[in-house]
Amino acid sequence: GDSYDFTNIEEKWQQYWEEEQLFETELDPDKPKHYTLEMFPYPSGNLHMGHVRVYSIGDVIARFKRMQGYNVLHPMGWDSFGLPAENAAIERDIHPNSWTWDNIANMKKQLKSLGLSYDWNREVATCHPDYYKWTQWLFLQLYKEDLAYKQESAVNWCPGCETVLANEQVVNGGCERCDTEVEEKNLAQWFFKITEYADELLEDHELLDDWPDRVKTMQQNWIGRSEGVEIKFPIDGLDEELEVFTTRPDTVYGATYMVLAPEHPLVEELTSGTEQEEEVMDFVSEMKEKDDEERTSQESEKRGVFTGGYAVNPMTEERIPILVANYVLMSYGTGAIMAVPAHDQRDFDFAKKYDLDIRVVVQPEDEEMSGDTLEEAYTDDGVIVNSGMLNGLDTDEAFDKIADYMEENNIGNKEINYRLRDWLVSRQRYWGTPIPIIYCDECGAVPVPEEELPVELPTDVEITGHGQSPLAQVDEFVNTTCPECGKAAQRETDTMDTFVDSSWYFLRYTDSGNEEEIFDSKKANYWMNVDQYVGGIEHAILHLLYARFFMKFISDLGIADAKEPFERLLAQGMVLKDGAKMSKSKGNVVDPLEIIDNYGADTARLFMLFAAPPQKDLEWDDEGVKGASRFLDRVWRVTAEYTDQIKEIDLDNLQIDNLDKSEKELYRSVHLAIKDVTEDLDNRKQFNTAISSIMELINSLYQYRDQAAEENIELIALAVKTAILLLSPFAPHITEELWSKLGQSESVHCQEWPEYKEEALKKDEITIVVQINGNVRDRVEVAPNIEEEELKELVLAQDKVQDYLTEDKELVKTIVVPKKLVNLVIQ
Ligand code: ANZ
Ligand code: ZN
Known part of the structure; x- marks a missing residue:
């Protein structure tokens, strides 16, 4: 017969979809909406496999939701400002503008060759004045x-x-x-x-049930909210105070020295004209050459020098030395700390090195600790000791008591600090x-x-x-x-x-042609928020945090209702080859265009979606690509074989009351596949197992064809059509072609998603284990409601059982465990 000529077929349907405007969307208040969005690409020149993966994932969701009856918004655009365009200008003397637009044209063609169901009418490019006009408007x-x-x-x-x-x-x-x-x-x-929104950005993680926990955790750490107290330590001999930020005011009685960041303004004041001045200034200028990360990294050694100055602990009136050290940063808190070596590991390491006092002020309830024998800082909760008015309290009580005391006595103020910067x-x-x-x-x-x-x-x-x-x-x-x-x-x-450009593009898609306003609120409120966002984990912090910040700001402006931009987030894994991320520098890149040329877009998509769950890394595998291609061939051949017969069939004529055993099995396979694929796509986003279920259905169909004495063509029609429908989100071209060959005039992508029948899933045979003297010897398939006598007879009639019932043996007992097993005792 005619083989599967993907090159022509894929092009033909891509043109058809475009001409028919199949994926163009309008607001429709009578239909439930679904907004699927993949992170838009930077137009670097060519699509890479990572793009193929993320856009295939999004496309499956969009097509599936459309068939489920949703009004689907699935747009695409270009994150097209940025440094590479300027580098191209410098290196190759091409204007950034033409470099960018040439790349956009090229990549758009490549995206279209993948058969993605975008509404291209809504395309945006952040470097276009029609777009950045509104970025500027937001700035204002x-x-x-x-x-x-x-x-x-x-x-x-x-x-x-x-x-x-x-x-x-x-x-x-x-x-x-x-x-x-x-x-x-x-x-x-x-x-x-953005710091103005720090608390809201943290609190509203609560609204993001369907985000991966690790992304929320990364954002949480990035925002880094700490509740503590800013304590004022008088400086001995100076009419000034040293302010420190601490999250552990309950340990204030254990402070044995103070540390200033090298850039702290008090450093000069404390040392100028003293004998320490030279040593301190040398240290400071050495530190200024290193950035924060280098100074505080786990590997770099803690170092410091004495300033010659002393502070007074406001709770004990004790004089304690002030040092300068690399591990305290000017950019956090007040740029100075009280050091409590017994309960902070950094202070502990430093104190050990420079032989500074270590004083225990918190210990476990059932253990006595001493600074002399402590081997590492004790950082857990416990009972307060050696601490005057705090003695005997637990750490939480002590925190509250000392914080209140300090506020009342003007020694300190409760403060919340954030790691997040503007x-x-x-x-x-x-x-x-x-x-x-x-x-x-x-x-x-x-x-x-x-x-x-x-x-x-x-x-x-x-x-x-x-x-x-x-x-x-x-x-x-x-x-x-x-x-x-x-x-x-x-x-x-x-x-x-x-990052400013990409912080609000999802809103512009809802009304990208609007020349009067950033968007029409009615449209934004209909489409937002994005139901499913798909993109790389590398954007877990900045892009997603900035987009959330902009959404909250825009919502506060009163022009959109949504408080969060992305309802569900799917962070897809990387595409690896030989265990490493594909990259030019590693020379392990597989060009998507080559795969599309050699195997077709459907195969490329199917391989990507089958090789791993979307969240996991995916290892490129040439054999896997061939496997995907062979599977599509199998679907093609079995459909071709029955096309002429199926064309005539009205599925309403399918009789399901009198199916024989093999018919029942195929019928069950059909409904099982519908159930599994639907659940995998809807809830679990497990595309690989969804594809396996479709493969199983195709296997059942082949098996039925090989075994059936007389083919039930209505049933075959049901199986073939269902397989095509289920496969259509993954492999949109071949399914469209097969669907039309079956005599259908309307696109497969406009069909209703099939629904399964619960009663079809029931297995109407159960397996009974047959034991002889306690050893498993056989199994029989029976109706679940079989009578006990009938079951015994059936078991005794089995060939394998007969083999044991030789002349010198006698059946002495039969034990039946209903629906499970029959044990024959033979002597
Ligand atoms: C005394 C103390 C005792 C502290 C103790 C901790 C444990 P987070 O949670 O990250 O906010 N710190 C404050 N400012 C600093 C700076 N600029 N550079 C380096 N370290 C700084 O951490 C707050 C704690 O980090 C503060 O509480 C302070 O040490 C230190 F048992 O004060 B703590
Ligand atoms: Zn003026």
Whole structure:
């Protein structure tokens, strides 16, 4: 017969879907909606296997939900601002604009060759003025609400190229391009106050039941909320106080020394003119060359020096030495700590090294501890000792008591600290969204009036990789007039972090053509939130946190109701080859286009979805690809064999009352497959086992064909059609072709998802184990309601049993355990 010519078939149906606008969606209040979204790609040039995987996963969900009767939104677009476009400009003298749009055109073609069910009408590209106009609009709203502000902050500066470097351009402390040692330089930069939403971002994890726990945990650690007390320690001989942040005020009686971060302003004050000055300043300048991570990493040794100064413990009036050390950071808390070596491991290690006092103030209820014999810090809860008014309390009670006492006596204040910092969004880059601010000598920073948006990115720019922000060199861009007073003024020349662009794109999809507003609230409220978001675990923190922050802000603006953007999150695993992530540098890349050319998109998709559950890493396997291809061939052949007969069949004529045994088995297989595939797709998102169930159905069909004395063509029609329907989300082209060959005029993707019948799942035979003298010798299949006498007779009639009932043996007893076993005692 005709074999499966995937090249022509796949192209034909892709064209058909496009012409018929099969996947274009409109708001429909009468239908339940489902919004499936995969993280949009950066248009780097070509699709890689990771893309194929994530987009195949999303496509299965979208197609399945559509067949289940949902009005499905499944859009696609481009995260198209960013550094690689500028690098291409420098290295190959291509304008970032044309580089980006060429890549978009190319990758769009590649996505289409995978047969993905996108509503391309809603396509967005973050580098398009129609899109970034609204990114700028959001910036202005944040500015209005005091959630965008400008402040000095350090950047990586390459003295060789005389330019600011992104973190990823700094390699081992040197410039990626010229290898010059990178310096820190302070620039006034824009920040978003994400910290204002820290608590809400934490609390609303509660709404995210269907997110992986590990993602929520990572976000939690990133936000890093700590409740504690800021305690003021008077400084001996100075009219000043040293403030420290501690989460363990209950251990204040155990503080035996204080530590300042090297950058702490008190360091100079305490040491200037003293004999310690030189040693301390040498230490400080050595530390300033290392970044926070290097200073505090587990491997780097704790080091410190004495400042010569003393603080007074406000609870004991004791004088305790003040040191400077590498393990305390200026960027957290107050940049200073009280050290309690008996109960903090970092302090313990440091105290051991420098022979400082270790004083136990918490111990387990049934054990006495001493600082002299302690081998590591005791960090668990326990009973307070050696602590005046706190003695005998447990740690929690002591926390509350001392915190209240300190507040009442003006010794300290309860504080909540966050590890999370405000979001630095300024980039000294060309290929990004211009920040819509104008600087006027008279009026200061003035927001660009909304009706003047977008502030367009000029195209005539020289990108050399040298000098300040490229936009600063474009006079026609920079020079403008003040919106307030009309005098000459200058535009901001920084652009925004590309994470800003991707923090709200899911909302724009709901109304991407809107020229009047960021989106129509009615549409956003109909579609949001995203029911299923699919993407890489590498975005577990930043992108997902920023998107959640923007959603909350937009919700507070009153233009959308949703508080959370993504209802369910699926973090897909990586695509590996030979045990390693596919990457150019490892030379282990398999090109998706080659696989599509050689095997077809359906095979590529099916392999990806079958080889591993979506959340797990997937090992590329050429044999697996061939296996997927053979399976599709099997479906093709068995359908082809019956096509002419099935075409004539009306499934309503299927009689199920008088099916014989093999018919019943096939009938049961059909419904079992429906049940398993539906549950795997709906709840568990286990596409690999869903595909196995379809394979089992096809096997049953072949088995039936080989065994049936007389073929029940209605039943075969049911099995074939069901298999095609179940397979259609995974392999959309071949199923569309087979469906049309069966004489159907409407797309397989517009069919209703089949439903299983509970009664069809019942196995109407049970297996009874036959034992002779307690040993299993045989099994028989019987009706579940068989009479005991009938069962005995049947068992005795079995050949294997007869073999044991030789002339010299006698059956002395028959024991029947209903529905399970028959034991024959023979002597
Ligand atoms: C005394 C103490 C006793 C502490 C004890 C801990 C255990 P989290 O939970 O991460 O907020 N700390 C405070 N500021 C610091 C800084 N700038 N650099 C390094 N360490 C700093 O941690 C808070 C604890 O980390 C604080 O509580 C402080 O040590 C330390 F048995 O104070 B603790
Ligand atoms: Zn002005």
